Structure formats: C-alpha cells, structure tokens
C-alpha cells in the first residue's frame with residue numbers, strides 16, 4: 487500500500503467538530519515491553535462555538551520549550567464555546583513523549599518532530615504524530631500558531647515570526663498575524679534547513695502560519711509566559727475567533743537577510759559572551775571568546791559577527807562543541 491493512502495493509526499478520543507468544549511487525547515497505539523497494547527496519549531482540547539474560522543494552536547513540538555505549553559494548557563482550561571466564533575484546536579504538547587521527558591527529541595525513537603514532516607502513517611512514533619497533523623489537523627485549520635523557544639541549548643530575544651513565501655498574498659497574511667501577536671520583536675525568519683519542518687508543511691498547504699522563539703534555556707520566565715498568553719489571545723482576536731481587537735504592543739521588526747546571520751562554534755571550550763541578547767553588534771565585532779579548557783596559557787578563539795544587527799539568539803550552556811550554533815544576529819528594520 488502507498489504509505490500516503492494508509493490510514494493514520496492515531497485516534498482522537500473527542501469529536502473535532504461538534505459544538506461545545508471537549509478535553510481528550512490523540513491516542514497513538516504504541517506496543518512496548520511495559521504495555522503490550524499501550525498507547526501514547528497526546529492531550530487535545532477542542533472548543534467549537536458559532537460560525538467562524540478554525541485556529542490550530544500547538545506547543546511542545548520540541549519537548550524542552552515551555553512558553554507555548556504554559557500558555558496553551560492555561561487557555562485550554564479557560565476557553566468557553568460562548569467566547570469562540572469558529573473553532574479552536576489546542577495541542578499544548580505535540581511531541582508528548584519528548585515533552586513528558588523534558589527533552590527536545592522523543593525518548594522513544596530520538597525523533598525530532600520538527601524534522602519529521604510530512605511524516606508517515608507506517609513510520610516511527612514521531613513520524614506517525616507528524617503524519618496525523620499533516621493529513622488530519624492542519625487541513626481543518628485556517629490559521630496555525632506553533633510555539634517554540636530555545637530549549638535547553640539556545641536562548642532568544644522573544645519574537646513571533648513568519649517566513650518569506652513564494653505566495654506574497656499568503657506571506658502578507660502571515661506577517662499581519664505576526665504583528666497581531668505583538669511580541670517584543672517580529673522576525674522575518676530564515677531557517678538553517680527547512681526540510682521536514684512543520685512550518686514548511688503548513689505553509690505549503692496555503693495556511694496562515696505564525697511561529698515563535700520566546701526565550702530558552704530549558705525553562706520559561708514570568709515575562710515570556712505573559713508574552714505567550716497575550717500573543718495567543720491577540721492572534722485569536724486577529725482571526726475573528728475571539729471578540730475585540732488585538733492589544734496594541736510595541737514590536738521591533740527584525741530581518742535575517744543572509745546565512746551569515748548564523749555563527750557556529752569552530753572549537754570546543756568555555757564560551758564567554760561579550761554581548762547580551764538584544765544588544766547591538768557591528769559586523770566584525772568579537773561577540774564571544776571560546777577558551778580552551780584543558781590547560782591555561784592558551785589564547786581564546788574570537789568569534790566575530792559576520793553580520794551587524796542585534797544579538798537575537800545565543801548558545802545557552804557555558805560549554806560549546808564544534809558545530810554548535812553559537813549566536814545569531816538579526817538586523818532591525820522598519821516594519822513592512
């Protein structure tokens with residue numbers, strides 16, 4: 487059988503269409519030593535009100551990023567059908583096995599969900615989750631908001647983001663939703679490698695797509711959780727699903743005009759940053775020193791910005807390995 491025509495093994499325990507609010511699971515059969523006929527149970531909330539569009543809200547695509555899950559578990563227990571025009575589908579922890587383990591990838595199959603799209607119904611657990619979103623949830627949605635943060639190894643200035651797209655009408659609708667989110671920064675985001683990303687799958691299906699990077703370090707702060715909560719409500723207002731206008735927020739627009747925005751560590755060692763997140767850096771400036779740690783008396787390796795702008799992201803732990811993304815610069819622009 488062609489894998490694309492094979493049915494998904496995932497079974498939702500709740501009706502995705504009937505009016506009202508339902509809390510349940512996406513149940514994915516997973517037979518294993520400690521549970522012969524066991525399942526992975528991914529929490530889902532569906533809130534259906536009157537006429538209107540459908541929003542699909544997701545967090546925990548990577549299991550060690552917490553602003554999205556914090557905002558979405560909160561929203562799921564507060565949102566009522568009376569407040570909703572249309573439908574809101576909330577999955578606070580998409581890669582639930584990874585989220586429950588507090589790791590970026592799944593402890594079951596090492597699957598990085600955001601590199602597993604469009605997925606396979608006959609693949610690994612992670613690929614089966616991706617396939618269910620691709621074929622069953624994303625097609626229901628008009629607007630998709632997927633929360634990310636830096637996880638245990640990166641930290642970011644808080645931003646909502648969209649990508650440059652071939653369809654300029656779709657791109658403009660995505661950036662309008664990013665502006666509505668109202669994070670401290672709004673980013674025109676460049677990816678190191680977009681193959682296999684949820685973002686790419688959703689965008690190729692013509693949907694309005696917003697992603698975020700709201701902090702990192704494997705935790706979430708009061709400030710970044712507040713940004714996430716306000717942002718999701720603003721996006722739902724922007725879509726016409728919640729009443730009222732998005733709360734106005736000052737947001738600075740950032741662009742990543744070339745791959746030179748990314749700087750990767752070229753040696754192992756102790757990293758000493760000379761700049762903090764959000765500070766301006768100029769082209770050629772030393773942003774971080776990497777000190778060899780095996781002996782004293784050796785000069786550190788100076789890592790320079792290849793592109794001026796602000797420091798938008800940085801490696802979070804104090805030790806780095808060759809190939810680690812050390813920092814990202816992005817340029818401040820006029821809002822489009």
Ligand SMILES: [Zn+2]
Pocket residue numbers: 547548551633634635637
């Ligand atoms: Zn992520």
